[in-house]
Structures are given as structure tokens and as C-alpha cells.
Amino acid sequence: MTTLPRTQRYRAARLLMAGAALFGGVCPAGAAPAAIALAPPAATSTQAPTLVSLDAAIDAAMTENIDVVSARNAVRTAAAGLRSADTFPNPVLSLGATSLRTGHVFPDAVSNMADDVARIDQPIERGGKRRARVGSARASLQAASSDVADTQRQVRADVVGAWTDLLAAEQRQALYDGIAASYRQSQLLAERRLQAGAISAGDLSRQRVEMLRAQSDLSRIASDRREAQLALAVLIGEEPHAATLQTIGGWQRPAVNADRDIDTIVSARPDVRAADERIAAARYAYEGARALRHPDISIGAQYEHGGNTPGSSIGFGFSVPLQVGNRYSGEIDSASVDRNQAEANAAKVRAVATAEIATARRAAEDASARRARYDDDLLPSARKAAATAEFAYARGAMALVDLLDARRTLLAIALAAIDAHADEAKARARQAAAETPEETQ
Template sequence: MALHRPRPDTRAGRTPIRARTLAPFILAAAWALSAGAAAQGSPTPAENQAWMTLATAWEKALAANPGLRAAESGAAATEGAVLQSKALPNPEISYNQEDTRSETRTSTLQINQRIELGGKREARVRMAESEQAGAQATAFEARANLRYQLVTGFNELLAAQQRAEYARQIHELAARAHDAAQKRVTAGKIPPLEATRAQVAQANALLELDQARSAILVAQQRLAALWGGSPEEVGQVAGDFVRTAAPPTAEHIDAVLEQAPAMLSARHALAQSRAASDLERARRVQDPTLSLGVKRGQDLGRNQLVFGISIPLPLFDNNAGNQLQALRKAEQAEWSLQEQRLQLRAQLLSARQQLISSNQQASQLQTLVIPAAQSAYDTAARGFALGKFSFLDVLDAQRTLFESQRQLLDQLMASHKASAEIDRILGTALSALSIS
């Protein structure tokens, strides 16, 4: 984007007012047009100053984020459930004695073993394995959510740094403009009211600078909270803020939606509910208990083999209630899966539209609005130097120019946030700032 600067007047006898008054405004215009470029390229770290990158922040969050560690621990805990589901019922050993007199006493020692029938063990294993898969999907979803928080927080800090630099430039320019106005008042070229307006503009610029610095601290605290760090640990961040991701097509969204973390969790929840229903249905079949032992009768003076079998009679409890409950929960999980699919698709299409809109508005600001505001500012600055416009006119033109730049930063942030939202839902890296 071309930057048009008024040529300095070098005619003899002309007081070099422009060198003192226009230079601040021209510098402001240069900043307004180059703020995007400053955000586009990674900042060049000053010597002995540490800059945190997105990859570094992601490593810290992966290593120490409590929510992610909890989800991963929950997934690891399900290994024990799978192991336990494969275990067979323990045998029982029993001892019976009839009579207490030694000459007529009868002693029986036997082992009892319950035999599982009806596919209970297989259903129990499937249920545990589906629970494990669901816990792993939950950990994957937690990872995607953490990535969204990190990318969004990192971009918010990048934007805050750009706004702070912008506010610093404004304050510096306002101070120079106030100094120039004071000199022109002393020389009798403008009324004192112009100097007062310049002083008010400088005070407002200082207030905005303080607010921008506070916003940096807040963004640093939010980012550091993802791994329990401190704002000082974050410091300044370096990244590409002006480049945004291209929106995915609706066809691409439909193609990868089924692999979204939330969809995986919902499908595993359905599989777990169906496995629980199968298990309850298998429990209708009663398990027999086999007995094998030795009986010693003192009156006979010999050992006898004892064999037996027992089967519960399902007269009062045939597990009908548990079966009905499990069946209804499986139906609930199926409907929840369909609802999840509809909600995720709606969220994706909404985020996609936001990304498209923000990208278009950012492009319009860069190609149409800011150049027009620049032209208006150049005209006001030249007119002020020639005495045709008041200082208020220059301030209005400058305010319009800088407001356009603020809008550009806001639209870029909206694009990054929408892209990160798509990445969070799909669990894929659709943004240049996302981490695969």
C-alpha cells in the first residue's frame, strides 16, 4: 500500500512549520498503514529480550495444564477397567462338619465355581473397552479445547501488543503535536484554543496507552493460567497476526464432521450404552455353580467324592428393570448423537460464515477504507500547514485513520477466533496459527 507524504516546502523565507507539525502526523499515517505489516512479520526480538512463540506456549500447556492432565489420567484409569472385565469369577472353598463327636463326625471340604453363561463376560469386556474408547475421546476433546484456548489467548496477546504499540505511537505523536501547537501559539500563528485541543488529545492518548498496557497484562495472565505460569514467564509473544486462514468449504465440513472430537465421544457413549444393554440382557441367564469336594465319614472310615450343582431360580428377579433402563439409555445416547451432529454442524457453519465475513471486512479495510482515510488525513495535514484547516480538522482525520486501523485489528482477531473455533470442533489444523 503506497504511502503519500507531502513534500517539505524549501522556499526561502518560509518558516519550516511542516518539519515540526506534519512530521508527527505523517509518522502516524505511516504507522497506521504499516501496523498490519508490523503484525504480519514476526517481531524482531530486542537483544537480551525473550519472545515466546506459539509452539513454546503449546509445549508448556501440554505439560502442565490441569484439565488436560485430568482427562489423560481418566483415560489411563480405564485400562484397569478393561483388565478387570476380563477376570473370571473366583472359586470358593467351603468346609462343613456334621456332629462334634469324633467317632461319628463327618467332614466335607469342597470347591465351588460359578460358571458365567449367556455371554456376560464378553458383554462386560465390550462395555469396558467402549468406556476406555470414550475416555480417550474425551481426552482428545480436552486437548482440542485446550488448543482453542491457547491459540485464542495467544492471538489476543498479539493483538494487545499491536494496540499497545499503536497507543504508544499515538501518545508520542500527540506530545509532538502539542509541542508544535504551543510553538505556533507563541508565534501568533494559531489561537490558544488549538494548543488546548492538542493538550486534551495528548491526555486522551496517555489514557489509551495505560489501558493498552493493562490489556497486555490481562492477556498475559490468561495465557499463563493455562499452565499455571506467571505473566512474567510469558513476556512478549511473537507470531503472524495479519495472515488468516482460508474458510473450509461446506463439503469439507460434512466430510470430516464425523471425526470431530465431540462426535467421537458421542459415538463411544452410544457404544457403551449398547454394551451395557447387552450385558443386562445377558444377565437374564442364570449362572450355575459347580461344586466338587471330598467327604470324610469317621463312622465309615473312608473318603467319599462329593459333586453338586446349584442354579438360582428367577422367580422374583429376572433383571427386567435393569434391561429396560439400559435399553432406554441406549436410545437416549442415539438421539444425543444425532443432536450432537446437528449442533456441531450449525456451530461450524456459523464459525465458517464469521471467518468469511471477517476476512472480507479485513480485506476491505486494507484496500479501501484505510487508503481513503489516509488520503483524507494527507489533505487535512497539508491544509493545516497552509493555514486552511484548523488543528481540530487534522485531529478528526487522524482519529478516523486510527479508528480504521483499530477495526482492522478487531476483524483480524475475529478471523483468528473463528478459525480456532473450527479447529476446536473438528480437531484439525485449519488455521496457520493452529497446532497439529
């Protein structure tokens, strides 16, 4: 291989080392893993970027997310149901006329045509129907409140995941921006080297192919970033500004205490509490169904003003339905099935929560270990090997195919390192969500 003059070798080394220096900015060894020293890419929209921190995204989701809003509306509905359940039956007022004198078409006075009757009846519930109805409604209200906390728990994890995906997409785009610029510089240098007879036309074509591939990958990464922006915007209610969203801050890894007892955590989770409250509501509903066998009575009082007969009178009475044909067996059996189903569902929710916590802990540990391997070993070694290859190629001591192989290896490891950081952040968020009790929502 022909060797360039000393001044050209120096210039070539400086240009080609730009590629290796670019990769060195990704997850630098010895630096805090919470940040990556890459300049944020410019917003893809012509509008000014909307900078969104993770905390701001979570706060926006807690007020704007449609799932959270729907859960809060369900609480209002349950509260209205409780007010409806805790009411006393309304009395019934009836007015009528009796003893109509059909034989007198033209009576002396209208008041002499009939006796006027005014009656009021008050239904009275028996068997504890109201107590059972109120107890079921109150338990349903508490379950709806726990549902809000559970929805917030899940939405918070979704927002962390979407925000992390956008951060990863931004860093991939920044990485490919630098790669494309480095390849353009390398292409210009290769053209000069071809004129000097230092490389072949085939080597120039190979470098051009690599440059075009980097530009194509950059277009694909830009599309991935737009999808990540839209996913985050939907969660935080910022769909009109999706194209301008840009993260601010580094990788987030929520601190969790993996030593806490799983059973204690499960009992405090909002989804488990909601399931337990629905058991209570179903049991009260079953009591209310059984109370239907205690017939309600109506007590009434009556005032009658005589028209055909002189004087007035009052009267009292009561009525009670006779349960001859219907003993409410269907209602009782249905309520019993609902109660059993609520108990089975609560057991399932508790089992799923236990498995979710155990799985989330293992996934978080594995993701942290994988991220540490990239930060501490793989990425530094790949950067060093790529820098050595760039230096050797600039001095004519390495073939182009070996240089390109070193670049591809570094690129693959740099991208995998970004994925490892994103996977760890999302795994930690899922663990934090799995272990979040209702009181902290």
C-alpha cells in the first residue's frame, strides 16, 4: 500500500480520528451513567423545541392523560351512587274522590258531588336493605378511588417508558448525525487519496457505500424519533406539539428497595386493594339480595271530607306484599355468583401482583448488569479498537475492509449501549411501579 507524505498523513489522521472521537462521546468510561455527552439533535420541526423533563411529563400525565381522567370520573360516579343509595324512600301522596252521585247531573253544589279523600303512604324498608345498599356503594367508591391510584401507577410507568424511548431515539439520531458527518469527511479524504494513488477505486466505492448507508440509517432513525414523540405526546396530552417534543435530562433509574417483603408490598398495592373492596361490595350486594325476602311495608294515613255525607273522617292502614310466587331465588343466586367471582378475581390480582414484582426485580437486576458491562468493558474496548484502526489506516498500515469492520463493530456496540441504558431505565420504572403502594400515589 502506498504511503502518503508526512503532512498528508497528519491531516488524514486528524480527519479520520473524528469518527472514533464521535463514538467516544457515547457513554464515556468513568463518566456517570446517567448522562451521555452528546449534543441534543435539533428539533425536526420548524417550530421551537418543547423541552420536556421526565418529572414534567409525569406531572402532565397525572392531569391530562385520558385514562387518569376517566378513572377520576368513575370516582365521581361512584360517589353519586353512594348518595343515591343512602336515601330513605319517598312518601306517596294520593288525592281522590269517592261516593260519586252519578244520578244527579245538575247538583246544587260541586262540593256535594262526591267525598274528597287525601292519603299519604310511607314505604318502610325491612331486612337491612338500606344498610346493605349503602355498604355496597361505599365499598364501590373506595374501589374506584383505588382504581385511580392504580391507573396513575401504570400511567407513570408508561410515561417513563415513552420518555426513555424518545431519549434513546434522540441519542441514536445524534450518533448517526455524527457518523454521517464523519463519513462525509472520510469520503472527501478518500477522493484525495485516490488522486494521489494511495487507494484504489474499489476502496473509494466501499467508503461511498458506507456513507450512503449511514445517511439511510439516519433517515430511519429520524422516523423512529417521530414515532417516539407521538407516543409520549399521547400520554401527556400534547398531541398538537408532538413534533416539537424534546427530552431534557439524562437517563433515569428510580431508586427502589428490593429488600422489602413482597407480601407486604402486594397488600398495599392499589389494584389489590381495589379487588378487596369489590369483594366487600359483592358481599353487601349478596346481603341486599337476601334481604329482599323481608317484604317492605307501607304505612298510610287518610283524611276524608264528606260531600254526600256530612262531616269528615280520618283513617290509618298499612300494606305488605305477599311473597307467594316470587321468593327472589334468582336474585340471591346471581349475587352469590358475583360474590364468588369477586373473590376469585381478587385472588388472581394478588397472584399477578406477586409475580409482577418478582419478575420486575429480576429484569431490573439483569438490565443493570447488562448496562454496566457496556459502560465498563464493551464500549471502552470498542472505542479503543476503532481509534487504533483509524490511526493505522491513516498511516497506511491497515486495509480499508478492516477499518470498516472496526467502525461497524463500534457502531453496533454504541447502539447496543444506548439500548442497554433505555432497557435499564424502563426496567427500573416497571419495578418502581410494581412496588408502589397506594399511599404514595
